[in-house]
Amino acid sequence: MDFVDVVTTHLCRTLTRGEAERLLAGTELLAVEAGSTIIREAAVGEGLYFLFEGKVEVKRKRTDGEATRLAVVEAPSLFGELSLVVGGPSTATVSALTECRLRLLRKSDFHARLVDGDLAAYKLLGAVAEVLARRVLRLNDTMVELSERAHPITHVEDLARLREKLFSEWSF
Amino acid sequence: MAGVDDVNHYFRKAARVMDLSSRVERLLVTPYREVKVDVSITLDSGELGTFIGYRVQHDKSRGPMKGGLRYHPTVDMDEALGLASLMTWKTAVVNLPYGGAKGGIAVDPATLSARELERLTRRFVQQIHDIIGPQQDIPAPDVNTNAQIMAWIMDEYSTIHGFSPAVVTGKPVDLFGSRGREEATGRGVVWALEEMLADLGGGALKGKRCAIQGFGNVGSWAARFLHERGAKLVAVSDVKGGVTSPEGLDVPALLAHARQAGSVAGFPGTDAVSNEDLLALEVDILIPAALGGVLTKENAKDVRARWVVEAANGPTTPEADEILHARGIPLLPDIYANAGGVTVSYFEWVQNIQQFTWEEDKVNAELHRHMREAYATIAKVAREHRVPLRTAAFIVAIGRVGRATVLRGV
Numbered sequence: 105m106d107f108v109d110v111v112t113t114h115l116c117r118t119l120t121r122g123e124a125e126r127l128l129a130g131t132e133l134l135a136v137e138a139g140s141t142i143i144r145e146a147a148v149g150e151g152l153y154f155l156f157e158g159k160v161e162v163k164r165k166r167t168d169g170e171a172t173r174l175a176v177v178e179a180p181s182l183f184g185e186l187s188l189v190v191g192g193p194s195t196a197t198v199s200a201l202t203e204c205r206l207r208l209l210r211k212s213d214f215h216a217r218l219v220d221g222d223l224a225a226y227k228l229l230g231a232v233a234e235v236l237a238r239r240v241l242r243l244n245d246t247m248v249e250l251s252e253r254a255h256p257i258t259h260v261e262d263l264a265r266l267r268e269k270l271f272s273e274w275s276f
Numbered sequence: 277m278a279g280v281d282d283v284n285h286y287f288r289k290a291a292r293v294m295d296l297s298s299r300v301e302r303l304l305v306t307p308y309r310e311v312k313v314d315v316s317i318t319l320d321s322g323e324l325g326t327f328i329g330y331r332v333q334h335d336k337s338r339g340p341m342k343g344g345l346r347y348h349p350t351v352d353m354d355e356a357l358g359l360a361s362l363m364t365w366k367t368a369v370v371n372l373p374y375g376g377a378k379g380g381i382a383v384d385p386a387t388l389s390a391r392e393l394e395r396l397t398r399r400f401v402q403q404i405h406d407i408i409g410p411q412q413d414i415p416a417p418d419v420n421t422n423a424q425i426m427a428w429i430m431d432e433y434s435t436i437h438g439f440s441p442a443v444v445t446g447k448p449v450d451l452f453g454s455r456g457r458e459e460a461t462g463r464g465v466v467w468a469l470e471e472m473l474a475d476l477g478g479g480a481l482k483g484k485r486c487a488i489q490g491f492g493n494v495g496s497w498a499a500r501f502l503h504e505r506g507a508k509l510v511a512v513s514d515v516k517g518g519v520t521s522p523e524g525l526d527v528p529a530l531l532a533h534a535r536q537a538g539s540v541a542g543f544p545g546t547d548a549v550s551n552e553d554l555l556a557l558e559v560d561i562l563i564p565a566a567l568g569g570v571l572t573k574e575n576a577k578d579v580r581a582r583w584v585v586e587a588a589n590g591p592t593t594p595e596a597d598e599i600l601h602a603r604g605i606p607l608l609p610d611i612y613a614n615a616g617g618v619t620v621s622y623f624e625w626v627q628n629i630q631q632f633t634w635e636e637d638k639v640n641a642e643l644h645r646h647m648r649e650a651y652a653t654i655a656k657v658a659r660e661h662r663v664p665l666r667t668a669a670f671i672v673a674i675g676r677v678g679r680a681t682v683l684r685g686v
Contacts, residue, residue, distance in 0.1 A: 259299065266300050267682045274294055274675040276653050 107207065110156055114180040116231035123224035127217075128154075131207040136200045143198040149187025151210040152232070155179045158204030164196045176201065185232045188214060280358035282569075285594045286609075287361070290670030293663055303686065304677060307357055308341070308375075309333040313403035315381055317395040325392070329400045331379035333413055334360035337680040340411050341377035342367055342445075342618060344418025345400075345425075351380040362589060363618070365673035366611040370650045372622045375677075377413050379404075385420050397425050401432040408433070410442035410629065416621050417446035423458075427451050442628035445621035454624035456639035457617075462497025463640070464616015464647055465587045466505065469561065471651035472608050472665075478560075478583065482506035485524075485559040487581070489513050489551055490566025491540050494587050494614065496531060498563060503527035510559055513551045514566070517541035520549040520557065556580060564591035571596040579605065586610040601664050609666035611673065612650055619646045 111124040119127070131154070136142060143149065145165060159178045163171040174196060177183050183198060188211060209228075217225035251258075284305060291301050315329040330353055333341045343363040356378045363376030381400060385393055407413060417426055429444045430451065437443075441452035449455060456463070466481075473479060484507045488495045491514040499509055508524035516539035519525065525546065533543045541548070555562065555575055562581035564570050568590035571579065576596035584600060584607040586592060592600070592607065600607055623639055634642075650672075658668035 262297050262299050263682060263686055266296065266678060269294065269296075270675055270678045270682065274671065275679075276657060276672060276675060 107154070107156060110180045111154065115154060115182055116228055118227040118230060119224055123227065126222075127209070127224045127228065128207060130213045130217075131209045134204075134206045134208060136204045136206070138200050138202050141197060141199045142204075142206070143184060143194050143196070145195065145197040146193045149184060149191070149194045149211070151184060151208055151212075151214060152182060152188045152228075153184045153198075154207040154209070155181045155183060156205045156207065158206075159201040160198050160204060161201050162196050162198050171197070179204070182231065182235055184208075185235050187211060188232060189236075280354050280361065282590055282594055283358045283361050283365075286597075286666060286670055287365070287674070290663075290667050290674055293661060293667060294671060294674065296674075300678075304335070304674065304681070305361065307332055307334045307360060308336055309407065310353060310357065311379075311404060311407060312353065313400070315396060315400045315403060317392065317399050319392055320389050325388075325396075327381050327383045327396065329379065329381045329403060330356045331404050331407065331413070332356040332360040332377060333407070334376040334378075335364040335677060335681075336375040337677055337684055338368060338375055339373035340375065340409075341413040342372070342374040342621065343377035343379070343416065345415045345421050345429075346378075346380035346419035347383050347385045347396075347421055347425075348380065348419050349382055349384050351382045356380065359589060362611060364677060365670060366615050367618060367622075368673035368676040369612050369654070369669050370615040370619050370646045371676070372619060372646075374414075374618070374622065377415075378418075379415070380418065380421075393425070394428055397428045398432040401429050402436075405433055405436050408443060409437070410440055410625070414442065414621075414625060415444050416618070422446075423448040423453060426453075442625050445624040447624070452624075452628050454620055454627055454634065454639060455636040456643070457620045457624055458493065459497040459500075460620035460639075460643060461494045461587070461614050461617035462499075463501055464619065464643060465494065465498045465563065465565070465585060465613055466501040467616070467644055467647040468608055468613045468651065469563075469583070469585050470505075471648060471655075472583065472585075472606065475651070475655050476583075476606055480505075483508060484561055485510045486561040486563060487511040487520075487554050487557050487559045488563045488565050488587075489518075489554050489570065489591075490564065490588060491534055492566070494617075495563070495565035496534065498565060498587060499527050500531065507561075511549050511554050511557055512540050513549065513554050514539050514541070518549040518551060518554050519543045519546035520554070521546045561585060564588050567591070569593055571600070573599060576600055577603075579603075581605065584608070586613050589614065597664075597666065607665060609669050612654060612665070612669045615650070616643055616647065619643050 107128055108121055108124045112119050157179050162175045163173050166172050311331045313329045315327045317325050319325045359378035360376050367374040426444045426447045433443045434440050447453035486502050486507050486509050491512050509527055511520035519540050530543055534540045556578040558580040561583050563585045565587035571592040573595035576599035586609055589610050627634055653672050654668045657671050658665050
């Protein structure tokens with residue numbers, strides 16, 4: 105597989121082949137088996153993962169300890185982008201659903217490139233922003249869906265409105 | 277007939293004026309309980325007769341549910357639901373402490389002997405006795421059911437639950453019935469009409485030309501009371517046909533003829549008129565007092581009456597209602613106009629519970645008060661919100677049912 109190809113055609117289209125090659129040169133190739141954990145929730149995030157092959161699952165623990173699946177990510181894709189931007193402990197666990205091939209761009213390497221003014225790093229930031237934007241959109245939809253599902257609240261408000269109306273405007 | 281769609285159409289029209297949410301609409305429209313039972317009896321021939329009985333209880337926020345039982349081949353769940361919901365709004369319009377219900381048996385009682393009819397009625401009571409009751413659901417006479425059938429219902433229910441005259445109304449006066457019950461709907465129709473005429477500048481009933489479609493209990497009593505007030509009855513009809521006389525019919529003689537002949541048709545000294553043509557006669561007041569759905573989008577444009585009074589349940593389809601409104605013909609809606617019957621049913625129930633009998637004057641005075649107060653409220657809403665009387669009546673009803681519902685808590 106040509107990693108450079110995948111990056112320039114799918115993951116970050118603004119990168120030239122040369123930029124992609126130089127960026128990937130600093131990354132670490134990982135091959136993981138199905139079922140193994142790639143990122144552990146609450147552990148310090150290591151950086152951005154380029155997923156070239158396979159399928160991973162993103163889960164987060166609820167307050168009752170049960171894990172909720174947030175997403176399934178299929179290659180080619182990126183994950184771990186939050187750690188690149190905000191740092192701190194990882195907010196979710198990512199584990200391989202199938203055998204996966206990935207490359208890890210370490211946070212320290214990425215920051216060094218930003219400081220150096222490496223255009224490729226800035227282009228990659230754009231790609232990360234795009235991933236984040238898509239996540240926000242999906243989150244918005246989920247919010248609306250959950251608020252619609254949370255029937256009792258609007259039902260109660262509805263009845264409060266009705267009561268108000270029936271005892272003022274429509275009282276006779 | 278007044279199917280659930282028509283009733284809900286008028287309900288929604290009022291709900292839109294009140295700006296109710298769809299969730300609240302659904303809350304108010306959804307029936308409390310629908311019951312369908314097998315009513316099988318052994319026929320006189322020894323064969324098994326299988327019939328289906330229905331009872332729909334629509335809303336009980338304002339009190340026990342109330343509504344008629346009809347014996348008719350067209351009875352089904354949809355019709356019962358529409359009429360049950362109509363009863364909720366009707367009892368609320370005249371401010372009775374009741375909710376709405378309706379039911380019946382899909383049967384043509386003309387095919388049954390009196391003994392079969394009694395067995396059928398008692399069997400039906402056995403099937404629904406645990407959902408009716410003086411504080412739960414109180415049936416009453418309706419299409420093809422009468423005081424005798426109500427007496428059987430009372431008796432059968434009482435054998436199961438002990439002495440319970442208040443379980444059903446419209447009973448014979450000799451068996452816990454109320455004076456003035458039989459003529460109550462017709463009387464209420466005429467009082468309602470008087471209120472409207474006074475309010476809309478129509479003047480007195482004296483000399484007004486009236487046409488009544490239907491000469492059953494409601495139509496015939498309305499004819500008598502109109503006649504008493506000096507109105508001129510120029511046409512009446514029933515299932516077998518109609519009669520008309522431009523100078524006005526001799527009502528006492530007509531009543532005698534109808535009693536004897538079983539129909540108004542053929543009344544001497546008159547011209548024949550069809551049920552359809554009667555609706556298009558040039559009169560002051562048109563009173564459909566028979567079936568539902570007789571004023572339609574096809575014939576509403578031909579109506580030449582100045583006022584329409586719905587003595588029947590649901591005689592006007594929603595399209596016809598729009599046409600009459602657009603033509604500026606005021607219409608007294610069924611949920612108010614024919615509420616006299618259920619109002620005196622309420623008095624009967626009150627007397628049964630009190631074990632005390634009212635004089636007929638008291639019954640009539642109380643009925644008159646309910647009709648007057650209801651009209652005043654409807655007219656006020658109609659004026660304030662510039663809506664037709666029907667929409668105003670529904671608004672009054674929805675307001676009352678809605679307040680009881682939210683006060684109880686949902």
